[in-house]
Amino acid sequence: MRDDDVFDRSRDITILELLDRVLNKGVILTGDVVISVADVDLVYLGINLMLSSVETMEQLKSGKTITGT
Amino acid sequence: MILIYALLPVNNDQDALNLQLSELKGISGENLYIVSVNEIGAVASDVKAIEAISDRSCVLEYAEVIERLARQFTLLPVRFGSAMKSTDAIVQLLIRNRDEITDNIGKVSGKIEFGLKVFCDADKLSEELKEQSGRDSNVPAISGGENHRSVYREYITRKLQVHRQEELLVTYVDSVIDKIKVSLSVFDASCKFKKMTTASNIINTAILVKKEEKDELVIKIENLQTICPGLSFVLTGPWPPYSFVDFTVKHDTI
Amino acid sequence: MSENKILFNTASLDTLSVELGNQAQQTEESKLKLTPANADSGLAKLVLTLVELIRKLVEKQAMRRVDGGTLSEEEIERLGETLMKLEMKMEELKKHFNLTDRDLNINLGPLGDLM
Numbered sequence: 001m002r003d004d005d006v007f008d009r010s011r012d013i014t015i016l017e018l019l020d021r022v023l024n025k026g027v028i029l030t031g032d033v034v035i036s037v038a039d040v041d042l043v044y045l046g047i048n049l050m051l052s053s054v055e056t057m058e059q060l061k062s063g064k065t066i067t068g069t
Numbered sequence: 070m071i072l073i074y075a076l077l078p079v080n081n082d083q084d085a086l087n088l089q090l091s092e093l094k095g096i097s098g099e100n101l102y103i104v105s106v107n108e109i110g111a112v113a114s115d116v117k118a119i120e121a122i123s124d125r126s127c128v129l130e131y132a133e134v135i136e137r138l139a140r141q142f143t144l145l146p147v148r149f150g151s152a153m154k155s156t157d158a159i160v161q162l163l164i165r166n167r168d169e170i171t172d173n174i175g176k177v178s179g180k181i182e183f184g185l186k187v188f189c190d191a192d193k194l195s196e197e198l199k200e201q202s203g204r205d206s207n208v209p210a211i212s213g214g215e216n217h218r219s220v221y222r223e224y225i226t227r228k229l230q231v232h233r234q235e236e237l238l239v240t241y242v243d244s245v246i247d248k249i250k251v252s253l254s255v256f257d258a259s260c261k262f263k264k265m266t267t268a269s270n271i272i273n274t275a276i277l278v279k280k281e282e283k284d285e286l287v288i289k290i291e292n293l294q295t296i297c298p299g300l301s302f303v304l305t306g307p308w309p310p311y312s313f314v315d316f317t318v319k320h321d322t323i
Numbered sequence: 324m325s326e327n328k329i330l331f332n333t334a335s336l337d338t339l340s341v342e343l344g345n346q347a348q349q350t351e352e353s354k355l356k357l358t359p360a361n362a363d364s365g366l367a368k369l370v371l372t373l374v375e376l377i378r379k380l381v382e383k384q385a386m387r388r389v390d391g392g393t394l395s396e397e398e399i400e401r402l403g404e405t406l407m408k409l410e411m412k413m414e415e416l417k418k419h420f421n422l423t424d425r426d427l428n429i430n431l432g433p434l435g436d437l438m
Contacts, residue, residue: 007327009336014305014328015129016343017184021311022132024350026148027076027173028317029162188334188342221403225389228406232386267349270342290331301334308328 070152071104071159072096072116074134075309076170076318077144079103079110086110089141093134096127101134104159109170111147111159112138119152139309143178145170146309166318173314176259180277182313183286183306187245187272189299194271197299198237239264242271248296249274252289256282261312271300275312283307349425367420372427374416378409 072095079086083103090101095114103110112134116122122131128149135146153159163170242264249272253260256278263273278286283306290304332339385402388394394402417423 006336009340010327010329013336013340013343014326016340016347017305017328018132018308019125019128020343020347020350021308022128022135022146022149024148025311025314026146027314028148029073029151029153030317183330188338219400219403221400221407223403224407225399225403228382229386229389232383232390266346267342270346287330294331294333302331303329303334303339304331305328306330 070116070119070154071113071156072122072131072152073147073159074101074112074114074131075138075144075146076109076111076163076174077138077142078108078171078174079105080108086142089138093137094130095134096122096130104156104163106160106163107167109163109167111163112144113156113159116152135309139181143174144309145173145177145314146311162318169316169318173316177277177310177313179279180310181280181283181307182310183276183278183283183304184308184312185249185272185274185276185290186270186303186305187249187274188269188301188303189271191268194241194299195234195238198241199234202233202237238271245272245297245300248293252293253278253286255289256286259313277310277313280307364420368422368426371413371416371420371422375413375427378413381409382406 074095077086086103090103090112093101095101096116099114099116101112101114104113105111131149135144138144139146153162246262246264249262250260253276259277261275265271266273276286287304290302294300294302385406389399389402417427
């Protein structure tokens, strides 16, 4: 395994951990003047991107070459 | 609209805070500013439309602001996704929730959060536990009545086996949690445990310790790994104290 | 965010990334999304989730009693019949509303998962 692979994967895992925190934890604001992001769409988009990065990692693992990086 | 990133105490050294904020940018490159009242402030930036920030890069930009500020200041991270109409509404919010915000800031002051996940090989662990328990997997309470071998009895027997297996696992997970607690007892740490997130992720822990205890914490986790060779420990951090500010800031109409 | 925040790790990075990705997806899928368009199936999901929760609690409690060894042969027999029928009924309902076990674990946001 190349060193940058290890680095990229570690960073992806870090980002998953970070997203879990910033989307699911922290102070929650509520009330009539709070305007909330349509979090469903937001998170779905986030998840799709995340999963595609997991797929990329899977491909790396199985030895398929990905050009451009 | 105004997006809020974090709540924090603001007092005399607001210069340092302003300097730090001037070096950062909010979502979509907007400037960051402080809305404050009675020595409590909210880090905020303007946002044109709430729909415009609905993607992952914005979430990461948002988290980056919290992360950078948290390195230098004690703060309460705000969950991504809430905006308010005006600075006046923010001021009202800060006034109404002053005590709760101050309490929470006190709890996380000078501390940082770490995430500890414990993984196992689920099948292997379940086999090991079965062996260790040495308990007969037959069901003593109902094995007596040979003349009553009905489908219902067999159903109960199967369920009972699953139940016992679960109990063994829960007991085991609790024993690992105890080990973690013992190992962390040298710190004045706050911990939150979540059991059995998935079959292989048996424990999820959020740990809050003093900033200067980071290196010692890593050593403790390394030791834990040595004590429990069958498990995998993953320690991440430091994080802003996301998992230790789970209160809801209320803002209702008067 | 280019920084690596993994301070200590003995798990394989592949396993870890797949596991965390799955967890994130699960959290999302389990959020209860009630909109005018899906009000029917959304409500079915909510109701069945609660029914399933109670069924599992009952089953758990029953197993504790059986394990305790204080139940008579006849009681065990009846218990088996009841629990088995309950489970079968539940399977029928899930099939009818196109729900899986995973659908029946609602994420309660700050309160975490229901089951």
